[in-house]
Amino acid sequence: xxxxxxxxxxxASPYSxxxxxxxxxxxxxxxxxxxxRPFLLGxxxxxxxxxxxxxxxxxxxxxxxxxxxxxxxxGLPPLVFPESFPINSVLANRLGLVASREEGRIGPFAQAVxxxxxxxxxxxxxxxxxxxxLEAAGLxxxxxxxxxxxxxxxxxxxxxxxxxxxRGAFGxxxxxxxERMFFGNDRLTFVEKALSRAG
Amino acid sequence: xxxxxxxxxxxASPYSxxxxxxxxxxxxxxxxxxxxRPFLLGxxxxxxxxxxxxxxxxxxxxxxxxxxxxxxxxGLPPLVFPESFPINSVLANRLGLVASREEGRIGPFAQAVxxxxxxxxxxxxxxxxxxxxLEAAGLxxxxxxxxxxxxxxxxxxxxxxxxxxxRGAFGxxxxxxxERMFFGNDRLTFVEKALSRAG
Numbered sequence: 001x002x003x004x005x006x007x008x009x010x011x012a013s014p015y016s017x018x019x020x021x022x023x024x025x026x027x028x029x030x031x032x033x034x035x036x037r038p039f040l041l042g043x044x045x046x047x048x049x050x051x052x053x054x055x056x057x058x059x060x061x062x063x064x065x066x067x068x069x070x071x072x073x074x075g076l077p078p079l080v081f082p083e084s085f086p087i088n089s090v091l092a093n094r095l096g097l098v099a100s101r102e103e104g105r106i107g108p109f110a111q112a113v114x115x116x117x118x119x120x121x122x123x124x125x126x127x128x129x130x131x132x133x134l135e136a137a138g139l140x141x142x143x144x145x146x147x148x149x150x151x152x153x154x155x156x157x158x159x160x161x162x163x164x165x166x167r168g169a170f171g172x173x174x175x176x177x178x179e180r181m182f183f184g185n186d187r188l189t190f191v192e193k194a195l196s197r198a199g
Numbered sequence: 200x201x202x203x204x205x206x207x208x209x210x211a212s213p214y215s216x217x218x219x220x221x222x223x224x225x226x227x228x229x230x231x232x233x234x235x236r237p238f239l240l241g242x243x244x245x246x247x248x249x250x251x252x253x254x255x256x257x258x259x260x261x262x263x264x265x266x267x268x269x270x271x272x273x274g275l276p277p278l279v280f281p282e283s284f285p286i287n288s289v290l291a292n293r294l295g296l297v298a299s300r301e302e303g304r305i306g307p308f309a310q311a312v313x314x315x316x317x318x319x320x321x322x323x324x325x326x327x328x329x330x331x332x333l334e335a336a337g338l339x340x341x342x343x344x345x346x347x348x349x350x351x352x353x354x355x356x357x358x359x360x361x362x363x364x365x366r367g368a369f370g371x372x373x374x375x376x377x378e379r380m381f382f383g384n385d386r387l388t389f390v391e392k393a394l395s396r397a398g
Binding site for chain 2: 168169
């Protein structure tokens with residue numbers, strides 16, 4: 001049975017964006033099944049009584065340089081931030097769950113949203129920008145937006161957030177190989193090693 | 200003129216220990232001059248209004264696994280913690296400054312202290328344990344301990360801590376290549392790239 005690589009992410013998280021650009025290739029190399037798990041960082045930080053890292057000015061200054069360096073390592077366009085930062089990612093994350101329900105849609109959708117935010121500085125709380133990402137992923141825009149407002153999807157996003165906390169997450173991106181947890185884009189080499197050992 | 204690699208560390212920091220095991224080889228590979236800069240994390244966190252990462256239970260649980268994984272990558276003994284954690288590192292850091300004043304002493308001294316703490320779970324606030332590290336580095340124990348209590352050394356440790364903050368540090372280990380700052384043992388590949396480009 002193939003191993004599963006669970007990717008807990010929030011569309012508001014620039015390090016999740018970085019990781020998202022690497023995961024499909026990593027999954028192919030290791031034969032793992034990639035599972036995208038959108039969740040909300042805000043409620044997680046609140047539940048843990050912690051603050052988002054960008055609230056520390058010195059850390060934020062360093063993070064901007066660090067994100068640039070990673071974008072260069074990965075061959076990505078210079079990393080930019082939407083004007084309204086932090087990003088309101090609730091609708092984007094709900095749509096991520098909608099996209100996950102149809103085979104092969106979540107990868108293209110997620111990458112279109114992340115690129116809109118962090119390569120094009122677009123407002124990914126807007127229905128227009130999200131509509132373009134849904135179209136790029138071959139999804140019906142009106143239907144997806146309607147589904148995103150359903151109680152089932154809202155409950156699923158809450159559940160992902162609660163699951164993340166219960167399993168030990170304290171930020172994003174967070175990866176699970178079984179119940180072994182890895183935190184951060186900078187731990188992808190450890191993730192790959194764990195999958196290679198397990199496989 | 201050779202590039203300088205400044206290593207801001209605190210003997211209380213397990214990620215500083217990990218980095219310390221790699222830096223001399225990295226300096227040799229890049230031709231950089233390694234400068235050891237002991238400082239105190241406690242006053243830095245206090246000045247920034249932040250908390251040490253191990254105060255977050257979920258992060259601490261993950262850090263223990265993560266430190267284990269890095270120890271394995273580096274071929275180090277399993278990482279352990281002294282019984283009295285967090286470590287009172289004031290005297291060790293002051294002795295680090297004393298050791299820095301004599302050519303070729305700080306590397307062996309620092310590695311002996313870090314190993315005592317994180318490979319042997321010994322109490323590195325004790326004069327006995329620090330005395331052994333001083334001896335291992337070829338330093339006169341009584342003289343070094345006397346110097347460590349001097350106003351000049353106390354002032355130098357405060358200055359290193361203030362310099363770290365002024366230059367943008369928010370944790371340890373922190374590295375500088377010129378004024379380009381890198382945070383974390385997990386950024387040593389970026390440090391090496393910066394030194395290779397500059398050199």
